[in-house]
Structure formats: C-alpha cells, structure tokens
Amino acid sequence: xxxxxxxxxxxxxxxxxxxxxxxxxxxxxxxxxxxxxxxxxxxxxxxxxxxxxxxxxxxxxxxxxxxxxxxxxxxxxxxxxxxxxxxxxxxxxxxxxxxxxxxxxxxxxxxxxxxxxxxxxxxxxxxxxxxxxxxxxxxxxxxxxxxxxxxxxxxxxxxxxxxxxxxxxxxxxxxxx
Amino acid sequence: xxxxxxxxxxxxxxxxxxxxxxxxxxxxxxxxxxxxxxxxxxxxxxxxxxxxxxxxxxxxxxxxxxxxxxxxxxxxxxxxxxxxxxxxxxxxxxxxxxxxxxxxxxxxxxxxxxxxxxxxxxxxxxxxxxxxxxxxxxxxxxxxxxxxxxxxxxxxxxxxxxxxxxxxxxxxxxxxxxxxxxxxxxxxxxx
Numbered sequence: 001x002x003x004x005x006x007x008x009x010x011x012x013x014x015x016x017x018x019x020x021x022x023x024x025x026x027x028x029x030x031x032x033x034x035x036x037x038x039x040x041x042x043x044x045x046x047x048x049x050x051x052x053x054x055x056x057x058x059x060x061x062x063x064x065x066x067x068x069x070x071x072x073x074x075x076x077x078x079x080x081x082x083x084x085x086x087x088x089x090x091x092x093x094x095x096x097x098x099x100x101x102x103x104x105x106x107x108x109x110x111x112x113x114x115x116x117x118x119x120x121x122x123x124x125x126x127x128x129x130x131x132x133x134x135x136x137x138x139x140x141x142x143x144x145x146x147x148x149x150x151x152x153x154x155x156x157x158x159x160x161x162x163x164x165x166x167x168x169x170x171x172x173x174x175x176x177x
Numbered sequence: 178x179x180x181x182x183x184x185x186x187x188x189x190x191x192x193x194x195x196x197x198x199x200x201x202x203x204x205x206x207x208x209x210x211x212x213x214x215x216x217x218x219x220x221x222x223x224x225x226x227x228x229x230x231x232x233x234x235x236x237x238x239x240x241x242x243x244x245x246x247x248x249x250x251x252x253x254x255x256x257x258x259x260x261x262x263x264x265x266x267x268x269x270x271x272x273x274x275x276x277x278x279x280x281x282x283x284x285x286x287x288x289x290x291x292x293x294x295x296x297x298x299x300x301x302x303x304x305x306x307x308x309x310x311x312x313x314x315x316x317x318x319x320x321x322x323x324x325x326x327x328x329x330x331x332x333x334x335x336x337x338x339x340x341x342x343x344x345x346x347x348x349x350x351x352x353x354x355x356x357x358x359x360x361x362x363x364x365x366x367x368x
Contacts, residue, residue, distance in 0.1 A: 019245055026246035055283050058303040061206045061276020062213045064246035068277045072284045080281050084273060091245020092253045096265050099254030102239050115235060117360030120333035121352070122238035123322050126214075127315040127334070128342030133308040143305035150309025154215060155316050158223065164306050165210055172302020173295060 007075045008082050010041065015067060015086035022091065026064035029087075033070065043074045064088065142176045190226045195260045195267055201225065202252055202271035207279065210307060213248040213272070215314040221255075230321050237318075242356070248272060329362030 014036055022029035037043045044052070052073060056066035064087060071083025105111040138144040150164045171177055193201065201220055209216035214237070222233045236258075240250035249272055256268025290296060322330050337355045340346040 022244050022246070026249075051287065052284070055287055055300070056280060057307060058210060058300055059276065059280045059283050060208055060210050060213075061280060062209070062246050062248045062272060064249060065273075065276050065280045068280050069284050072281045073288075077281060080277060080284075084277060088245060088249050088269065088273065091243060091250060092265075092269055095240060095243050095245065095250035095253045096257055096262070098239060098243060099236075099257050102236075102254075103258055113364050114360055115238070116330065116363035117333070117356060117358075118238045118242050119234055120322055120330040121337050121355050121359050122234070122241040123315070123318045124334040124337030124355075125241060125341060126311065126318055127338045128340075130308065130311040130315045131338070131342040133311055137301075137304040137308040139301065139305075143301070146302065146305040147309040147312065150306045151312035151316070152309075154310050154313025158219075161210065161215070161306075161310055162208070164309070165303055168302040168306035169299045170302070172298045172300065172305075175298060177298065177302045177305060 008078060011071050011074060011079055011083045012086045014041070015071075015083050016090060019087050019090040020094070022087075026062065026066070026087075033067070037070055037074075043070070048073070140177065142171060146171060146177070189229055192259055193225065193227055195256075195264055198256060198259055198264065199267050199271045202256075202268060203275050206272050206275040209248075209276075210303070210310075213276075215310045217248055217251065218314060218317070230317070234318055234321060242352070329359070329366050333359040333362060 018029050018033065018036075034049055038046055038049050049070075052069045053066050056063060056069050059065065065084070067087045068080040068084045072080035075082070102111065134144075134147050138147055146164075146168045150161065150168070153159050153164055154161060168177075202217075205213055205216045205220050218233060221227050222230055228236070236254055237247065237251055240247045240254060243250050249269065252268035252272035253265045254268075256264035256266070256271075258264070260267065319334065322334060333355060337351060340351045340355070
C-alpha cells in the first residue's frame with residue numbers, strides 16, 4: 001500500500017504496455033493483467049485478484065476500472081489513478097485519431113466497406129462476451145434464471161436494470177446463488 | 178411499458194452540448210452496473226435519442242475494433258465528434274472519474290471486510306444478473322444486422338461468436354482473420 005515512486009513507475013509501465021494489447025476491449029486484457037499482477041510481479045494473490053475482478057464487475061462504471069482497483073491495491077489512490085490513466089492513455093489517443101478519420105471519410109467507399117466488415121465482427125464479439133460472462137456467472141439454475149430474467153427485461157422493456165440487480169443481490173444474500 | 182422493444186427508434190434529437198454530454202456520461206458511469214455499454218446505449222440511443230441504433234453500432238464497432246476499453250474509446254470518439262479535443266477529454270473524464278471514485282471506496286471496504294461471507298454471496302447474485310445485461314445488448318445490436326436480410330454480415334457475426342465465444346480462439350487471431358474476411362466479403366457482396 002506504500003505509494004513509492006518505484007511502484008507507481010511499475011504500475012505505469014505495465015498498463016501503458018497493456019493498453020495497446022487490449023485488442024477487443026478491457027476484458028480481453030484480463031488474462032495478461034492476472035499473469036503480471038499475480039505471477040510475475042507478485043502484487044497480490046490469486047484470490048485477491050479474483051475478488052478485485054468481482055468488485056469491478058458489480059461496481060458501476062466501465063469494466064476497465066478493475067485496473068483502478070489493482071492500482072489502488074498496490075499503491076493507494078495515486079496507484080489507482082496512475083494505472084487507469086496508463087491503461088487508457090495510448091488507446092484513447094489512437095481512438096481520438098481514428099475517430100477523426102472515421103468521421104471525415106464518412107461517405108468514402110473504403111470507409112463504408114471497412115465499416116460493413118467491422119460491424120458484424122463487433123456484434124459477434126459482444127455476443128461472445130455475453131456467453132463467456134454467463135458461463136462464468138451462472139454457477140447454478142437460479143443464477144442462470146437471473147441472467148435470463150435480466151436479458152428478457154433488458155431486451156423487451158425499459159425497466160431500469162437496478163431493480164433486477166436488487167432482486168439478484170437478495171437472491172445471493174439468502175444463499176440461492 | 179407500452180413502447181416498442183427499445184433501440185429501434187429513428188427519430189433523432191439535436192446533438193447535445195458538452196455539459197449535457199458530461200452530465201449524461203457521468204450518470205452512465207455511476208449507474209452502469211455490470212458493464213457500461215447497455216447503459217450508454219440506453220442513455221444515448223433510447224432515452225436522449227442523440228444517435229440512431231445504426232449510428233451507435235457504427236461508432237461502437239470502431240471502438241470495439243481498436244485496442245483498449247471499448248466504452249472509454251467510445252466516450253473519447255463521441256466526445257470528439259461533439260467538441261473536438263476538449264470534448265474527447267471531457268468524455269474520458271466523465272465516463273471514468275465517477276466510477277473510479279466509487280470503486281476505490283468499495284476497494285477500501287473490501288480490504289477491511291472482504292472476508293464476510295454474505296458479501297461474497299451478494300456479489301455472486303449480482304454477477305449473474307450482470308451477464309444478462311450483456312445478453313440483452315448483444316441481441317439488440319444483432320437485430321439491425323440481421324434485419325437487412327441475406328448477406329455476409331450475419332455469417333461473419335455468427336462465425337466470430339463461435340470462434341471467440343465457444344472455441345475460445347485467442348482474440349488477436351480471431352480479429353486478424355475475421356476483420357479482413359469481413360471487409361473482403363462486404364466488398365464482394367457490394368460490387
């Protein structure tokens with residue numbers, strides 16, 4: 001928990017490198033984060049990593065805040081901020097540049113074709129993420145039912161998901177999940 | 178709940194001002210449980226109607242393709258479209274900062290009370306529900322794609338779902354194959 005300069009430097013280096021390797025989003029970088037934080041650098045135990053990941057999953061905000069938690073665990077608030085900025089910095093600069101090009105050539109033929117090629121890839125990846133997350137979370141039939149209820153409510157209605165989260169938290173609390 | 182299944186609206190409102198964007202994304206950051214994409218889509222496409230479902234797919238697919246956290250990239254790209262570099266920085270701050278504050282508070286609580294079993298059980302229930310949200314949003318994103326009828330797009334979507342979701346092919350490999358293939362198929366189909 002000591003925010004030494006060396007620790008902050010290490011956090012920054014790790015996540016700057018990881019930023020551009022996270023092809024397909026933050027969750028794609030989880031295995032590499034785990035390898036570094038647990039196996040290589042010994043920042044935390046396997047169990048601690050799993051707990052931090054669970055907290056980041058259920059906390060509000062982008063999934064990438066698991067990086068904030070890792071940094072926080074290693075070096076307090078400064079660690080959380082440094083790790084997050086390092087993880088997002090390079091990819092954000094790239095996104096800024098690409099977004100500009102994307103918009104400028106809105107009606108260019110090559111851009112329309114790349115777009116037509118990328119959209120289905122994106123849709124397929126999101127569906128794959130849904131499957132992977134469901135497989136990880138649905139440890140029993142009650143958990144599976146919770147997933148399906150949330151999916152149906154989210155698709156067919158505009159009911160706020162927090163109501164279903166409250167139900168899920170209660171089901172977990174009384175030991176059904 | 179008399180409105181049609183969400184996300185299909187074509188009526189688009191004027192683009193938001195930067196303070197409106199800052200407020201909306203901060204709200205998404207604080208309320209987006211279990212992955213922010215469904216909440217960002219809900220806010221921008223369904224409630225505010227700042228983007229059509231197709232436009233959202235278009236910007237998000239770019240951010241999905243680029244490395245880094247998708248929703249953070251999305252906030253940067255969308256912010257930049259509305260307000261240049263300032264908009265990009267505001268988008269980044271709005272989507273990240275509120276969530277960072279909350280998660281570090283939770284992290285502090287966890288370091289103190291992480292051994293409590295009831296807390297672990299509640300987390301299990303929340304994780305199951307969070308997965309359902311992603312199931313719903315993937316269905317919503319797939320509808321505009323499949324509605325256009327026959328073509329290479331649904332084939333590519335299903336193929337990458339099988340490769341990454343079921344066969345667990347490393348993402349980099351899947352992208353290196355599927356992206357050129359998808360573009361090539363789109364090119365062949367249109368000419």
